[in-house]
Amino acid sequence: MPFDLLVLSCLCYVILLFLVAFLVERRAVGEALPWLRSPLVYTLSLSIYCTAWTFYGAVGYAARSGLEYLTIYLGPTLVFVGWWWVLRKLVRIGRQQRVTSIADLISSRYGKSNLLGVLVTLLCVVAATPYIALQLQSVTLSFSVFASGPHEGWQMPDRDSTAIWVAGGLALFTILFGTRKLDANEQHTGIVTAIAVEGIVKLVALVAVGSYVVWGVADGPADVIARIDRSAIADWELAPSRWAGLTFLSAAAVVCLPRMFQVLVVETGDERHLATASWAFPLYMFLMSLFVVPIAVVGLELLPEGANPDLFVLTVPLDRGQGGLAMLAFLGGFSSATAMVIVAAVALATMVSNHIVMPLWLSLRPTPAVSGDVRRLVLLARRISIAGVLGLGYGYYRFSGGSGALAAIGLISFVGVAQILPAMLGGIFWRGATRTGALWGLGLGFGGWVYTLFLPSFGPDAIFSARLLAEGPFGIGWLRPQALFGVEGMDPLIHSMFWSLILNGTVFCGASLVTFPGPLERLQGAAFVNVFETGNRGPQGWAQGKAESEELLVMAQRILGEEPALALFQSEARAQGKEGYLPDPVPGFVERLERRLAGSVGAATAHAMLAQLAGRAAVSVEDLMAVANETAQIMEYSARLEAQQEELTRTARQLREANEKLTQLSVQKDAFLSQISHELRTPMTSIRAFSEILMEGDLPPEMAARHARIIHDEAIRLTRLLDDLLDLSVLENGSVQLNLGLANLQQMIDRALRSAAHTRPERGFTIHRDPTAENIFLFTDGDRLAQVFINLISNARKYCDADYPELRISVRQKGGRVTVDFIDNGSGISKESQELIFEKFARLSDQTRAGGAGLGLAICREVMANLGGTITYLPGQGGAAFRVTLPLRLQRAA
Amino acid sequence: MSRRRSPLFLARRSYRRRRLRDAARLLPIFGAFLFLLPILWEPAATDRRDTAPDGVYLFAVWALLILAAAGMSRGLKAEALEDGAEAGDPPEGRAG
Numbered sequence: 001m002p003f004d005l006l007v008l009s010c011l012c013y014v015i016l017l018f019l020v021a022f023l024v025e026r027r028a029v030g031e032a033l034p035w036l037r038s039p040l041v042y043t044l045s046l047s048i049y050c051t052a053w054t055f056y057g058a059v060g061y062a063a064r065s066g067l068e069y070l071t072i073y074l075g076p077t078l079v080f081v082g083w084w085w086v087l088r089k090l091v092r093i094g095r096q097q098r099v100t101s102i103a104d105l106i107s108s109r110y111g112k113s114n115l116l117g118v119l120v121t122l123l124c125v126v127a128a129t130p131y132i133a134l135q136l137q138s139v140t141l142s143f144s145v146f147a148s149g150p151h152e153g154w155q156m157p158d159r160d161s162t163a164i165w166v167a168g169g170l171a172l173f174t175i176l177f178g179t180r181k182l183d184a185n186e187q188h189t190g191i192v193t194a195i196a197v198e199g200i201v202k203l204v205a206l207v208a209v210g211s212y213v214v215w216g217v218a219d220g221p222a223d224v225i226a227r228i229d230r231s232a233i234a235d236w237e238l239a240p241s242r243w244a245g246l247t248f249l250s251a252a253a254v255v256c257l258p259r260m261f262q263v264l265v266v267e268t269g270d271e272r273h274l275a276t277a278s279w280a281f282p283l284y285m286f287l288m289s290l291f292v293v294p295i296a297v298v299g300l301e302l303l304p305e306g307a308n309p310d311l312f313v314l315t316v317p318l319d320r321g322q323g324g325l326a327m328l329a330f331l332g333g334f335s336s337a338t339a340m341v342i343v344a345a346v347a348l349a350t351m352v353s354n355h356i357v358m359p360l361w362l363s364l365r366p367t368p369a370v371s372g373d374v375r376r377l378v379l380l381a382r383r384i385s386i387a388g389v390l391g392l393g394y395g396y397y398r399f400s401g402g403s404g405a406l407a408a409i410g411l412i413s414f415v416g417v418a419q420i421l422p423a424m425l426g427g428i429f430w431r432g433a434t435r436t437g438a439l440w441g442l443g444l445g446f447g448g449w450v451y452t453l454f455l456p457s458f459g460p461d462a463i464f465s466a467r468l469l470a471e472g473p474f475g476i477g478w479l480r481p482q483a484l485f486g487v488e489g490m491d492p493l494i495h496s497m498f499w500s501l502i503l504n505g506t507v508f509c510g511a512s513l514v515t516f517p518g519p520l521e522r523l524q525g526a527a528f529v530n531v532f533e534t535g536n537r538g539p540q541g542w543a544q545g546k547a548e549s550e551e552l553l554v555m556a557q558r559i560l561g562e563e564p565a566l567a568l569f570q571s572e573a574r575a576q577g578k579e580g581y582l583p584d585p586v587p588g589f590v591e592r593l594e595r596r597l598a599g600s601v602g603a604a605t606a607h608a609m610l611a612q613l614a615g616r617a618a619v620s621v622e623d624l625m626a627v628a629n630e631t632a633q634i635m636e637y638s639a640r641l642e643a644q645q646e647e648l649t650r651t652a653r654q655l656r657e658a659n660e661k662l663t664q665l666s667v668q669k670d671a672f673l674s675q676i677s678h679e680l681r682t683p684m685t686s687i688r689a690f691s692e693i694l695m696e697g698d699l700p701p702e703m704a705a706r707h708a709r710i711i712h713d714e715a716i717r718l719t720r721l722l723d724d725l726l727d728l729s730v731l732e733n734g735s736v737q738l739n740l741g742l743a744n745l746q747q748m749i750d751r752a753l754r755s756a757a758h759t760r761p762e763r764g765f766t767i768h769r770d771p772t773a774e775n776i777f778l779f780t781d782g783d784r785l786a787q788v789f790i791n792l793i794s795n796a797r798k799y800c801d802a803d804y805p806e807l808r809i810s811v812r813q814k815g816g817r818v819t820v821d822f823i824d825n826g827s828g829i830s831k832e833s834q835e836l837i838f839e840k841f842a843r844l845s846d847q848t849r850a851g852g853a854g855l856g857l858a859i860c861r862e863v864m865a866n867l868g869g870t871i872t873y874l875p876g877q878g879g880a881a882f883r884v885t886l887p888l889r890l891q892r893a894a
Numbered sequence: 895m896s897r898r899r900s901p902l903f904l905a906r907r908s909y910r911r912r913r914l915r916d917a918a919r920l921l922p923i924f925g926a927f928l929f930l931l932p933i934l935w936e937p938a939a940t941d942r943r944d945t946a947p948d949g950v951y952l953f954a955v956w957a958l959l960i961l962a963a964a965g966m967s968r969g970l971k972a973e974a975l976e977d978g979a980e981a982g983d984p985p986e987g988r989a990g
Binding site: 074079088236238240 | 915918919921922923925926929930932933936940941942943944945946948949950952953956957959960961962963964967968970971974
């Protein structure tokens, strides 16, 4: 295939990407494009995880060590499938804190420490260098494949110059698109869409080559399996340490790689997209790795010994004369490399400009209100950083000779970025993680990685002499870079990962445990760890400072641009009710402004710039304590309020009850009055009627006598009624005069029986008594007690409906109290009526109207109350049963 | 300032959703176990040609995890949405 055509197609492809990015950006400004923010684009943009390493390197990896290449995708699969653990929290924090990069996340979490930001930035740049070199190497290699094709006749110009052209072109594209806008949080829609397109291209290319291999070269899956069994990698060797270690490493890398963080958190920051990506991205990786082993096996089989397995994706179709397929594969590989480089360069440039250039500029110009647009400076810094990052990658490529296997180079980077993991996880899950801990952990981990893996990766005698590698520095054996502390025989990669991460994690935890975090750190720590807790805003980072609104506006304009800054200030002024003026620099506003600025220049820089204006760096411990005090006071106050409220509720309930009782009493009184009038009226009516008859005179004497007797009887009834009423009112008032004295219970019962015999004398009653038990002397009012007994006995006589009525009177003495039960053998009193019988005028039935007014039991109850006892109805005794209880010796209080 | 009190017992719907979260948290642990399982049968020590069967096993587990995650993602998405509405970004809301 002619070289010009190859270059031309590359150029066309890049121009296509450029157009996609440009159009999307253009239209995204004008109108909202909903599908651009769809989970699909998000998932496809995540595909930058699969770089040229995956595209070319995975096949080479499989050809060298069987299924081990899978670990690189299994780790991320676990992270994504378990997105509820880490990714969700990262994305939420990223959105809430307007995080611009992974360095910003770490620096912001640990009290907006710029030192940490610098450290993470350095680490990321150094770690990304081999990775970018890997992409350059793969693109260069793929060019050389076409060059060495025997059937064409062109000469590869020069590998190095190819790499330079590629690096330069990529830098240009990245600068054109990555640095057009400043606010990283405004998201590079254009780039993300271009990346998504590239994601489709590489997937289609690899699947196409894979399908060709499976169904074109081999005869379907069964044949592929047979070929695998025949191949050199039929019996793969699983090294347990590498298998587990690489799975862990790739899981760590997928969240710590700056470019992954960029697309995962910074560019989108929508948790719902994450839900889709949780299965769609593993599916993407699944498809990307499905055909790797078949391609490797077929490549090993078809191609001559010594062919670079990293290039099987290209060489297998070429070997079979499939030029078009090879072209597609080439574009796929080109996509993988360019996508990675673009995003990595953008992410790293953001970090470099925010954490290194801006702080430097700030410290060189201590006066806050200098003229000039900071934005231009930031953008310039980013552009230079992009060029610098690509330059470093190119340098590594030149320096390392561009010879190593792709996968091995990639893994070096992975171990490097994995050093961020302890500080990151500690930062989002552990409030006790401190800046010092993170600093020491990261620093030592970084150092350990550089010493044990990065520098030795250049090969013996490049940086480390062969002697140093073999014998350790100054002949100290236990410091040998690849056998620290005398641990020999470990795989160098696992060795480095093990020691650097152990050192990192241990020091991070240890130093965090013994140091005390600053106030801003504690503030940020709480905000990060409790990001899901609503209503937990915590104290604000800015006290009412000296910052003038005008100065703030000038600064905001320099960073955000004139229009957005003015819009921000106007909306704030509106919220403060000062439309048309500048808003007051209240702490809340300063904090919002800081977050907004942090979206452009990073948390640490934004904080430092505001601090210059506000005069005060941050909150102090006293502020935190004051807020805590305030909180405690508020809580105490609310507890007090709650107690008061409870008391009020209780009082209200009591009042309500009292009111109910009063209403009831009033109703009762009315009922009582109407009862009384009724009871009085009946005898009066008959008295009047009969006396009228008598007045007419001409009556036979016996008739007259009968009428007179009726009148007399009714008068007696009236008198009795009035007596009872009087009696009752006296008793109820408690003003009754008791005639206390010793009385024999037996005599009293005798007396009562005798008196009651007048009631319905025609009925024969059998009385059961126990004379010995009755022989008790009581100190009480004998007459009153006898009155109660009479009442009960005559009631029994009146109402007992048995054919052979019986009355049992049983007396018991228990403690200082005597109970007297009156039980007859009638049908008793129904359950509903039992509560009523002691009420006034409660007559249950008129069946045997015996002249009572229904006051008897009411009087009994009052009498017993006056005698210090009770009268109750005893249910379940086979008849009507009343129990009278009274003390042996009445003690009157008065 | 009052701390949110979460109820001790939940209605059926919320109970299901809690368990869905639990399942989402358990899935990677389960997956990690299955992915690390080949260590136990030591392909390096055996003479069998186990690249193909092991590959099939790993891809099968992988597919299983993808299916499980896809099955849960709808419910979890609704949940994340609810959470998000609850804990949106108040400063921006106020500023705007």
